[in-house]
Amino acid sequence: MRHIGRVSAPVVFDRSLARRHLRRALAGGYADFLLRRAVDDLDDRLGAVLRRFPLALDLGTPTGAAVARLVSSERCHRVVRLAPATEAAAGLSVVGDEEALPFRDESFDLAVSLLALHGVNDLPGALVQVRRALRPDGLFLACVLGGATLTELRQAFAAAEAEIEGGVSPRVAPFADVRDFGALLQRAGFALPVTDVESVAVRYADLFGLMRDLRAMGMTNALAERRRTPLRRATLLRVAALYAERFGDGDGRVRATFEIVWLSGWAPHESQPKPLRPGSAKTRLADALGVAEQSLGEKAGG
Numbered sequence: 681m682r683h684i685g686r687v688s689a690p691v692v693f694d695r696s697l698a699r700r701h702l703r704r705a706l707a708g709g710y711a712d713f714l715l716r717r718a719v720d721d722l723d724d725r726l727g728a729v730l731r732r733f734p735l736a737l738d739l740g741t742p743t744g745a746a747v748a749r750l751v752s753s754e755r756c757h758r759v760v761r762l763a764p765a766t767e768a769a770a771g772l773s774v775v776g777d778e779e780a781l782p783f784r785d786e787s788f789d790l791a792v793s794l795l796a797l798h799g800v801n802d803l804p805g806a807l808v809q810v811r812r813a814l815r816p817d818g819l820f821l822a823c824v825l826g827g828a829t830l831t832e833l834r835q836a837f838a839a840a841e842a843e844i845e846g847g848v849s850p851r852v853a854p855f856a857d858v859r860d861f862g863a864l865l866q867r868a869g870f871a872l873p874v875t876d877v878e879s880v881a882v883r884y885a886d887l888f889g890l891m892r893d894l895r896a897m898g899m900t901n902a903l904a905e906r907r908r909t910p911l912r913r914a915t916l917l918r919v920a921a922l923y924a925e926r927f928g929d930g931d932g933r934v935r936a937t938f939e940i941v942w943l944s945g946w947a948p949h950e951s952q953p954k955p956l957r958p959g960s961a962k963t964r965l966a967d968a969l970g971v972a973e974q975s976l977g978e979k980a981g982g
Contacts, residue, residue, distance in 0.1 A: 819946055
């Protein structure tokens with residue numbers, strides 16, 4: 681009998697190259713303005729949850745900032761960090777990959793991840809592993825970059841390459857839409873899944889300021905299908921000109937969009953609210969609305 685194996689996820693990102701980019705960014709001074717914002721939001725969101733978490737997992741957050749906040753806030757007794765690169769943090773750190781969690785099922789009460797999971801090749805598989813690693817009624821809370829992120833840079837590169845080189849190559853990562861993330865949470869088996877989105881506009885003196893920040897965040901091109909030849913100077917200058925022309929403000933500065941999508945879900949537990957079975961309602965809709973009930977086919981009077 682022929683064995684049919686698991687279908688592999690498409691390889692969008694060169695994960696080894698992405699880790700090298702992050703290590704270089706950490707060594708050179710990580711640009712943490714987005715991450716600081718995400719850590720503050722994480723703190724606010726956990727503040728609305730009236731419980732403490734004995735053991736938490738930080739999954740792939742680029743620095744130890746999320747661990748430090750969890751520890752200092754005393755929301756968690758212990759925090760384990762699965763780090764994408766070696767870097768000191770306030771909890772126990774394990775260098776590993778978000779796509780292959782080295783933890784037993786039902787190990788954690790809380791799992792968080794900030795600005796990391798949008799860079800995995802098998803996001804559905806990673807989410808399933810997170811849900812399995814949570815104890816029943818454990819919480820998953822994460823933020824990722826969404827589909828509108830760097831839309832200006834994507835458009836400027838496409839226009840410049842088409843004009844100068846006669847074709848377009850992959851330059852900016854394809855980020856998923858907020859609706860896709862909600863569906864993935866359900867597919868992974870999370871209960872009570874919720875997604876919401878925030879758009880952050882960052883202004884720069886020019887395109888090159890943005891590119892320096894992307895390098896300092898480890899976000900330079902790590903696409904598996906990237907062009908292997910260096911970017912031509914003429915193309916880069918045309919990208920800068922088009923960016924300023926199309927996305928410049930009145931004061932000469934340019935805008936860059938970062939769309940931050942928040943995801944949350946719970947490992948299923950019998951205590952959680954469940955939808956009612958069809959036909960189990962004890963109050964008629966007509967009574968709730970204060971109107972007379974009409975049978976099928978009966979027309980309302982004029």
